[in-house]
Amino acid sequence: IVSAARSPIGRAFKGSLKDLRADDLTATIIQTALAKVPELDPKDIDDLMLGCGLPGGEQGNNLGRIIAVQMGMDHLPGCTVTRYCSSSLQTSRMALHAIKAGEGDVFISAGVEMVSRFTKGNSDSLPDTHNPLFAEAEARTAARAEESGASWHDPREDGIVPDAYISMGQTAENLARSKGVTRQEMDEFGVRSQNLAEEALKNGFWEREITPVTTPDGTVVSKDDG
Incomplete structure (x- = not known):
């Protein structure tokens, strides 16, 4: 791990970050982490792996790829992984496995969960789906x-x-x-x-x-x- 960054943690629904979108917040934090490694060419990044416990609503549509394009990195593939509370930890594990398997050298492991935005829906919100x-x-x-x-x-x-x-x-x-x-x-x-x-x-x-x-x-x- 050569660089890391995080946002403040806000309270749900009434907290300081309630008006921020998940994609906007995540893009800001990833760009901060990348800025700490100025010698890294973004074209050398192999994948963006994003952990998200409930990837629906504003956090849907393969948010990892959305954020890659949002940051101006249309060349960068992205995936969104859910393992609930350990989703972002899972992306770090996946990045480690990919490096050990020789699939690449540089990976972005990220995670986001904006409970305050669940009013727009989430992946587990639809009735009669069990x-x-x-x-x-x-x-x-x-x-x-x-x-x-x-x-x-x-x-x-x-x-x-x-x-x-x-x-x-x-x-x-x-x-x-x-x-x-x-x-x-x-x-x-x-x-x-x-x-x-x-x-x-x-x-x-x-x-x-x-x-x-x-x-x-x-x-x-x-x-x-x-």
Whole structure:
């Protein structure tokens, strides 16, 4: 990894970056990373791999390729990869594999997720799109969500189809029950994590890696919302 850059992190829907498009923001940050390697000829870049958890709406239409053209690099192919929260990490993994396989030497590994723009739609927003195969599993998850204090048993151990559409929140509940983690322990961990994050923001810990961005109304955002 010869260059890296990131934007500030904004809160969803009401945060500092809510009026920015995903493609505009990503293009700005990629161009910042490229500017740190002035000796690199853009024509030598082999591919742009963009991670996006929900690539639909403004984040649809193979956003990786859209951004390549947007940056004036029509020669550069682009792909968009979803692995939900680890989508951009997956692109770094893919770039590593491509280099080791001799498929190329220079790759852009990027990631974006603009939840604030989901009002325009996302890849999981259409109704009645779940496979009926998982209907029983989804009903089981819904019933489990209404329970309190119950233990959790992995349905796969009984050869039962798991709920492939289960939310992260319910997954966390199931894991807490499985591992015996109490609500108080989770609250204490959460408060400690939040306090550390606020302290890091106050001390400017992240400033060295943040690229300031300008919103459509001219506001310059240079810090995470917290």
